[in-house]
Amino acid sequence: MRKATQLIHAGRGKEWTGSAVNPPVVRASTIVFDTMDELKHATAKRGDRVPYYGRRGTATHFALQEAICELEGSAGCALYPCGAAAINAALLTVLKQGDHLLMVDTAYEPTRAICDKLLAGLGIETTYYDPLLGAAIADLIRPNTKAIFLESPGSLTMEVQDIPAIAAVAKAQGICLLLDNTWGTPLLLDAYALGIDICIQSATKYIVGHSDAMLGIATANSQYWPQLREQSYLMGYCASADDAYLASRGLRTLKIRLEQHQANALKVANWLAHQDWVETVRHPALPGNPGHDIFKRDFTGSNGLFSFVLKQGDAKAVQAFIEGMAHFKMGFSWGGFESLIIPNLSIQKLRTASHWPYAGPLLRLHIGLEDPDDLIADLAAAYQRMQ
Ligand SMILES: Cc1ncc(COP(=O)(O)O)c(CNNC(=O)CNC(=O)c2ccccc2[N+](=O)[O-])c1O
Secondary structure, three states, rough: HHHHHHHHHHOHHHHHHHHOOOOOOOOOOOOOOOOOOHHHHHHHOOOOOOOHHHHOOOHHHHHHHHHHHHHHHEEEHHHHHOHHHHHHHHHHHOOOOOOOOEEEEEOHHHHHHHHHHHHHOOOOOEEOOOOOOHHOOOOHHHOOEEEEEEEEEOOOOOOOOOOEEEEHHHHHHHOOEEEEEOOHHHHHHHOOOHOOEEEEEEEEOOOOOOOOOOEEEEEEEOOOOOHHHHHHHHHHOOOOOOHHHHHHHHHHHHHHHHHHHHHHHHHHHHHHOOOEEEEEEOOOOOOOOOOOOHHHEOOOOOOOOEEEEEEOOOOHHHHHHOOOOOEEEEEOOOOOOOEEEEOOOHHHHHOOOOOOOOOOOOEEOOOOOOOOHHHHHHHHHHHHOOO
């Protein structure tokens, strides 16, 4: 079955939906049983597609989990209150005191905080590595290295990583490979085909697609799924049925939304690339983006998130650029229908293992579903405000 059809059918079997088209929103803490056999069966299944207790999920959660596994080809899917929770649950699934983690230098800032504060406090050491390292990552591996974490493309500066090259090194040494695939979603990148063991997504972004729910997803292959499931349960992670429902609903339009985000973003990115006040555009689909050839090899498309760097501009100039925009709002997050802009004037401060070559301010854009010509006009007017 092709992805477009899978997105329409996945997680909508009658066992979840009954006679409706969509799975219902089943909100529950207590699940009640009429017979000892029912109770024993549910206990034995421990919430694996059988209602047992709220924390283990209801038909609403099971429908989404089944859909994600079908789309990714993963062995199991755990749900979390947000993407950051999925990241720390996945890391703590494979890391314990005394272990060593290789973390990509371009990881989302709160991921870095999880490493530097949460993991460090548990006696887990992190080494950051250059996102453009491929097989050479082997030089950073220590006897106690248990996990390599990727985020590709980097959600701020868009470097694309060579997953298969790193996977070959990791597999040879029994090291777990984790990927934050929030940008790719199961639609644009086949994580497990490329050698990933545990795949994490902030469903808050494109999966939900409407900026109205917080939800994290982590899946694993058959080797790591039992551990991920147990770790997630022991940490007490669960998600609301309402948010799980919104994610299932988001899946049905994911393909057409991503296609429109892609088309709009490429038009805006190509326009920016021709402005003399732009130093560079960081968009994986643009030639010259770090890892662009890998993007063409591994991804089936792009979306609305990319960044660009101004040739010049201090904090005051950036403020003039951003304040007064008609369509772009400042906001932490991305993946909804709306266009967003967020500045960062100190990228190098976020890097400890790679060099950021630009002095000008970076502006990350999420290109929404507005008419791209309106968005271009908004950016052109913003530049005029800087003069
Ligand atoms: C690649 C990737 N992976 C995981 C998450 C976390 O997902 P969640 O927001 O559902 O927890 C995200 C969330 N993305 N959010 C943003 O990019 C918005 N910026 C932030 O969240 C941010 C950035 C720097 C410092 C602090 C924050 N913050 O708002 O916590 C992500 O981009």
